[in-house]
Amino acid sequence: MSTTSEKDNATQPVITTDALTMHFRRCEALTDVDLTIRPGTVFALLGENGAGKTTMIRILTGFQQPTSGSCTVCGIDPQREPQAVRKRIGYVSDAPALYDWMTVAQIGGFTASFYDDQFLPVYQSMIRRYEIQPEQKIRFLSKGQRAKVALSLALAHDPSLLIMDEPTSGLDPKVRRSFLESMIDRAATGRTVFLSSHQISEVERVADTIAILHHGRIRLMGDLNEIRESIHQVVIDTDDPLRAIAKLGEPAEILMEETQGRSRQLYIQNLDNGMIDALKSTPGVTDVRCRLATLEEIFVACTTASPELEPTA
Numbered sequence: 001m002s003t004t005s006e007k008d009n010a011t012q013p014v015i016t017t018d019a020l021t022m023h024f025r026r027c028e029a030l031t032d033v034d035l036t037i038r039p040g041t042v043f044a045l046l047g048e049n050g051a052g053k054t055t056m057i058r059i060l061t062g063f064q065q066p067t068s069g070s071c072t073v074c075g076i077d078p079q080r081e082p083q084a085v086r087k088r089i090g091y092v093s094d095a096p097a098l099y100d101w102m103t104v105a106q107i108g109g110f111t112a113s114f115y116d117d118q119f120l121p122v123y124q125s126m127i128r129r130y131e132i133q134p135e136q137k138i139r140f141l142s143k144g145q146r147a148k149v150a151l152s153l154a155l156a157h158d159p160s161l162l163i164m165d166e167p168t169s170g171l172d173p174k175v176r177r178s179f180l181e182s183m184i185d186r187a188a189t190g191r192t193v194f195l196s197s198h199q200i201s202e203v204e205r206v207a208d209t210i211a212i213l214h215h216g217r218i219r220l221m222g223d224l225n226e227i228r229e230s231i232h233q234v235v236i237d238t239d240d241p242l243r244a245i246a247k248l249g250e251p252a253e254i255l256m257e258e259t260q261g262r263s264r265q266l267y268i269q270n271l272d273n274g275m276i277d278a279l280k281s282t283p284g285v286t287d288v289r290c291r292l293a294t295l296e297e298i299f300v301a302c303t304t305a306s307p308e309l310e311p312t313a
């Protein structure tokens with residue numbers, strides 16, 4: 001029977017951030033990021049290059065002090081107790097720093113000294129499965145082989161939280177597929193996976209919760225299926241490019257708007273049938289077509305600011 005504290009652990013958020021902000025001298029890498037990630041989730045942080053994903057991961061793993069705001073990882077503050085956080089989690093950085101002069105076997109033995117007895121046999125079996133020679137020097141491994149060693153080191157202590165920055169870059173399609181499937185299996189057993197990516201198709205396959213980061217701000221966050229079912233692409237044809245279109249009321253939110261001649265394309269969250277009818281009956285509107293947006297379109301809509309929708313400072 002599980003104890004009260006085990007039950008608490010199973011429901012307590014694994015990661016929380018509260019108004020997390022990181023401003024470098026010339027760049028606002030993160031601004032007011034609020035996140036809550038529950039156990040048993042595969043969470044994907046999506047964002048284009050420079051959106052702030054690595055900065056976020058560096059703060060969560062205690063390698064970077066935020067400018068303001070706070071966060072917890074497995075209930076621990078990574079700014080106060082970075083070592084305690086790193087011992088609890090598995091972490092794969094976007095450029096794994098491995099000791100080049102060691103062999104694959106030696107780096108496993110070295111890392112095993114920080115964990116319990118289970119680490120080494122699990123590491124060795126993963127290395128075998130990846131068909132990497134244990135006696136090979138790290139310096140002579142290919143990029144993909146290095147990624148596999150880094151993954152094996154991060155996973156061998158069976159962490160309850162795995163944090164990965166672009167985990168599949170460098171992996172071949174076969175390994176990529178089995179790796180992604182293993183992430184789903186981890187979540188099914190109550191463990192949590194946090195990954196950053198700009199590979200939309202991969203995220204669609206594995207993630208159940210996503211956040212889209214744009215210029216350091218969360219543009220959209222939530223259950224992936226709910227997000228996909230709540231955002232529509234609407235194309236409105238008019239008889240005149242300057243024709244005004246009926247304003248959509250609450251709770252609809254326009255994520256992106258583009259005009260091409262007499263055709264206007266909008267990505268709208270929380271659209272309802274009444275709004276479509278209102279658009280259709282707007283004078284001068286000749287046709288309205290509406291369908292659910294793909295995740296790729298949602299990503300583009302959230303990371304391409306329409307000038308008229310840019311928040312004013």
Ligand SMILES: Nc1ncnc2c1ncn2[C@@H]1O[C@H](COP(=O)(O)OP(=O)(O)OP(=O)(O)O)[C@@H](O)[C@H]1O
Nearest residue numbers: 024025027029047048049050051052053054055056
């Ligand atoms: N130490 C630093 N000093 C100054 N600026 C930094 C520093 N680290 C990151 N930045 C800036 O912060 C922004 C976010 O960088 P970050 O590496 O977090 O992006 P990312 O989303 O991981 O991008 P990518 O997908 O290209 O890896 C970028 O504009 C980057 O130049």
